[in-house]
Amino acid sequence: MSTIVPVNVVIERSDAMIRVIIADDHPVVLAGISREVAQNDKFQVAGEAANSTELVKLLESAACDVVVTDYSMPGGRFGDGLTMLQMLRRRYPDTRIVVMTMLDNPALIRSIQKAGVSAILSKGDKLSHVAPAIQAAFGGTTYFPKSVWDVLNADGPLNQQDEVRLSKRELEVLRLCASGMPIVEIARNANRSSKTISAQKSVAMKKLGLNNDHDLYQYAVATGLLSQVQ
Structure with a gap:
């Protein structure tokens, strides 16, 4: 089993493993997601962050393939929500992102997509969705559980302007x-x-x-x- 790494600690990894940083401002959620990721032998937890300040600090010091982050995570220097996601895409274009959210608004979910995020999870989903979402994001493919598809389809076709x-x-x-x-x-x-x-x-x-x-x-x-x- 992989070991959960404190903020700012850099670890070595096997090339076969996907390095993951998890960010959430709720300690219980953060611990749960980290445990789910750490128990998968295809992943390595590269660090944990409670806000965008800690997340960017980690990304500057630790090698990372995929960031799994909460959408709403106030209090950080780099904001949260779309502002944070757009910053991450500009600053770390090679790092993939999985977003966890409680949003049930199709326009905002689509906005997350437009920000360059192809894997989106609802916080109401089971933890079993975390691993396939990380793998999909790492591979550059889309991962939406049924809960997210239902939101996206709530007001019409996905390509509707x-x-x-x-x-x-x-x-x-x-x-x-x-x-x-x-x-x-x-x-x-x-x-x-x-x-x-x-x-x-x-x-x-x-x-x-x-x-x-x-x-x-x-x-x-x-x-x-x-x-x-x-």
Whole structure:
């Protein structure tokens, strides 16, 4: 059985083994995933991290083939969610990623895909999905358990472009709301009522399956909406 390695410790490995770093801000979850990985003779646990600061520190010091990381892991210097995933893909392009999440929003799951992640697990899945997800990510193939496929298919075909289903006004309202502009100010600038702007925002978010402003912001970051705000 492989040994779980503390943060920042580098270990040697057999070329036949896949080196894995696990990141989660919940100690019990982190321990459970690490134990599941360590007991597989095809894997070697290269380290554990509780946030993006520790994860990047590990990646700078330990050889790693696959990162298994929680999606929501606040408190780190490099953020979490899509911001962290996009940073990891830019900074460590040869390191594969498996994302664990409680998200049940198809737009956000697709955004994780667009960030370059091909293996996504629900935290409600059995631990038995961890090993095949790591192997799929390492091999550059897709791994989605049924729970994730169900979310992705909840609002239509996987290749459907979410923005196409929005009117120009709805898209503009979402852009401005995602940038942090208050609805009252958006209404004043557009010479419309706050009630109208609020309704357009609500309809647009419903079309995309977004539940709150945090979801909207994450979606805007992933799809480039924020970069289009003048």
